Amino acid sequence: MSKLKNVVDERLKLRKTEKEKMAERRALMTKEQLAYVKRKDAIEKIWPFFRFLILFGLCFVILYPLIFMISCAFREQVDMNDPTVMWIPRHLTLDVIKETAQAIELDKTLWNTVKLNIGCSLIQVVTTSITGYGFARFKFKGKNIFFGIVILMILVPPQVILLPQYDQFMSLKLINTAWTMYLPAMTANGLRAGLMIFIFIQFFKGLPKELEDAAYLDGCGPFKTFVTIMVPNALSSFLTVFLFSVVWYWNDYYVCNSFFNTNKTLALMIKNISTVLKGALFNDASLQVSTRELVVWTQAACLISIAPMLIMYVFLQKHFTEGIERSGLVG
Amino acid sequence: MDNVKETKPKKKQKKKMSYEKQKGLYGYGFIGLWFIGAVIFFIIPMVESFLYSFQNVNPQAGGMKGDWVGINNYAEAFSKDPHYREYLIQVLKDTAMTTPLILIFSLFIAVILNQKFKGRAFARAVFFLPVIIASGPVYAIITGDMDTSGTNGAEQFSTVFETDMVTELLEFTGIYGLSDTLTQTIKTTIDSIFGLVWKSGIQILIFLAALQNIPHSAKEAAVMEGATSWEYFWKITFPYVSPMIIANLIFTVIDSFTDSGNAVMGRIIDMQNEWKYGVAAAMVWSYFAIVMIVVGIIFAVVNKHVYYEVE
Numbered sequence: 087m088s089k090l091k092n093v094v095d096e097r098l099k100l101r102k103t104e105k106e107k108m109a110e111r112r113a114l115m116t117k118e119q120l121a122y123v124k125r126k127d128a129i130e131k132i133w134p135f136f137r138f139l140i141l142f143g144l145c146f147v148i149l150y151p152l153i154f155m156i157s158c159a160f161r162e163q164v165d166m167n168d169p170t171v172m173w174i175p176r177h178l179t180l181d182v183i184k185e186t187a188q189a190i191e192l193d194k195t196l197w198n199t200v201k202l203n204i205g206c207s208l209i210q211v212v213t214t215s216i217t218g219y220g221f222a223r224f225k226f227k228g229k230n231i232f233f234g235i236v237i238l239m240i241l242v243p244p245q246v247i248l249l250p251q252y253d254q255f256m257s258l259k260l261i262n263t264a265w266t267m268y269l270p271a272m273t274a275n276g277l278r279a280g281l282m283i284f285i286f287i288q289f290f291k292g293l294p295k296e297l298e299d300a301a302y303l304d305g306c307g308p309f310k311t312f313v314t315i316m317v318p319n320a321l322s323s324f325l326t327v328f329l330f331s332v333v334w335y336w337n338d339y340y341v342c343n344s345f346f347n348t349n350k351t352l353a354l355m356i357k358n359i360s361t362v363l364k365g366a367l368f369n370d371a372s373l374q375v376s377t378r379e380l381v382v383w384t385q386a387a388c389l390i391s392i393a394p395m396l397i398m399y400v401f402l403q404k405h406f407t408e409g410i411e412r413s414g415l416v417g
Numbered sequence: 418m419d420n421v422k423e424t425k426p427k428k429k430q431k432k433k434m435s436y437e438k439q440k441g442l443y444g445y446g447f448i449g450l451w452f453i454g455a456v457i458f459f460i461i462p463m464v465e466s467f468l469y470s471f472q473n474v475n476p477q478a479g480g481m482k483g484d485w486v487g488i489n490n491y492a493e494a495f496s497k498d499p500h501y502r503e504y505l506i507q508v509l510k511d512t513a514m515t516t517p518l519i520l521i522f523s524l525f526i527a528v529i530l531n532q533k534f535k536g537r538a539f540a541r542a543v544f545f546l547p548v549i550i551a552s553g554p555v556y557a558i559i560t561g562d563m564d565t566s567g568t569n570g571a572e573q574f575s576t577v578f579e580t581d582m583v584t585e586l587l588e589f590t591g592i593y594g595l596s597d598t599l600t601q602t603i604k605t606t607i608d609s610i611f612g613l614v615w616k617s618g619i620q621i622l623i624f625l626a627a628l629q630n631i632p633h634s635a636k637e638a639a640v641m642e643g644a645t646s647w648e649y650f651w652k653i654t655f656p657y658v659s660p661m662i663i664a665n666l667i668f669t670v671i672d673s674f675t676d677s678g679n680a681v682m683g684r685i686i687d688m689q690n691e692w693k694y695g696v697a698a699a700m701v702w703s704y705f706a707i708v709m710i711v712v713g714i715i716f717a718v719v720n721k722h723v724y725y726e727v728e
Contacts, residue, residue, distance in 0.1 A: 220447025273454020
């Protein structure tokens with residue numbers, strides 16, 4: 087404690103002397119320089135206020151829909167037509183959430199989504215990391231051509247190849263099964279696989295080569311080296327890519343919409359939410375109901391579908407942001 | 418000790434040739450699985466879809482069957498289809514408008530988030546939040562809520578929140594009554610700020626990481642020389658961040674073009690739902706060609722003005 091106090095005291099002393107120094111320096115300054123220093127001080131005093139305004143406003147813009155979602159999901163429908171109710175619902179209820187959960191068959195859908203999501207992401211992280219390592223650390227003929235294919239995978243939107251893929255899966259009788267998602271993931275060709283391979287290439291390039299050379303000299307084969315030396319060193323990067331992959335699979339409705347005939351995942355449920363809700367609430371999916379009347383249930387469904395991602399984000403936020411910096415995407 | 422030193426290098430040299438070759442083979446081993454997958458799930462489908470674009474495709478029990486029709490599909494996409502050309506121009510225009518805005522905005526926010534202040538961690542967390550939501554179907558519903566044009570019920574509802582608050586603020590500051598165009602401009606700006614903030618998550622993240630990579634010596638030198646923050650931004654920050662500007666630029670452009678929610682993509686899905694696979698393929702390929710040309714031009718132009726630090 088006393089040590090700490092000493093340090094603090096010393097710091098304070100230093101600061102004081104700095105202040106004195108500033109005063110001395112000011113005495114020697116010309117008028118122009120003084121004006122410049124004054125202007126700078128003024129800006130430094132005003133800027134935090136403006137910064138707060140800007141950030142507060144923009145944060146509000148981002149959080150507003152989420153607050154709205156939460157506010158709607160826990161109120162009765164009557165409150166929607168009550169102009170005095172803005173944020174805090176007059177009739178607090180969990181019924182809407184329950185009804186929505188029933189309508190989208192939450193237990194089944196959620197389990198399906200999680201299975202598909204975690205499974206595909208895990209598999210794809212493993213396969214893309216192996217591919218990325220191959221590109222980053224080995225020289226072989228035709229590497230540039232192969233790398234070109236990776237870049238093409240990033241650039242070509244999935245819409246281009248979905249139809250022939252559908253055809254392929256059709257001939258294998260795999261349509262409407264989870265294999266349509268698993269098979270591409272197993273061969274490092276799933277959702278945004280190109281980008282993931284690219285991130286891993288950049289990341290492995292950034293690791294020092296001495297690590298592996300030592301292992302090779304000790305008689306370790308390349309694959310064993312990869313598993314025992316590189317993977318443990320790259321865990322944080324693996325986690326980041328995995329998290330992003332989970333988010334991408336969670337949010338994807340386009341690809342699974344083409345391969346599944348039924349609303350098997352949460353994203354598909356949300357995509358067709360008004361039809362689903364009409365079917366469940368009014369027993370008639372083709373009924374014309376205005377979106378306004380469905381607001382509470384729609385918002386509840388949205389809340390349910392993003393809640394797992396939000397929770398994950400709150401707890402693992404650091405890995406989302408720091409990983410990008412470390413993965414070598416930058417610099 | 419001496420013995421070891423003498424024998425080891427010899428062994429190494431002897432092994433070196435075969436070792437390099439071996440390593441190359443292992444390289445194939447590492448990318449082999451991916452390559453097989455890429456041929457099955459990427460290259461073959463791509464070639465097939467390219468062939469579809471010249472065919473009249475009919476789905477049948479055994480798979481797709483096509484008759485060769487030459488460039489008819491392309492002709493139909495561009496001249497006969499009532500929407501394709503219009504949507505194409507709209508998407509190009511939108512991308513051209515929003516991309517610079519997103520870049521400037523995200524750089525600005527990244528610079529702010531890089532400063533030290535209380536609650537910075539919270540602000541960062543909020544600004545990156547769209548990354549986990551904006552690519553999903555929930556975003557469509559959220560934008561529906563926030564849209565103030567009022568074409569359906571939910572929007573009318575949310576205008577109670579949004580536009581009225583803006584109006585009140587404008588009235589409060591006395592700007593409201595001045596002129597209709599001014600009010601309208603402010604309102605549209607506020608509407609587009611929403612889209613801007615929600616689409617800039619990754620870009621802010623990348624810029625922020627680049628900002629943190631600016632060497633301390635550069636900062637110190639600038640402070641010693643008495644640079645104002647304005648000068649500091651243009652002479653230090655901007656050059657150091659410029660390689661990331663091009664990365665972000667291309668990322669933003671591709672993201673905007675391949676967004677499943679944009680009009681051209683929507684039209685392509687419509688065509689597929691009408692079983693017109695040939696025309697859909699032609700649309701996809703012409704669209705893809707245009708995107709590639711745009712990205713190529715951007716890259717060629719911007720890359721010349723980027724400052725790369727020599728290492």
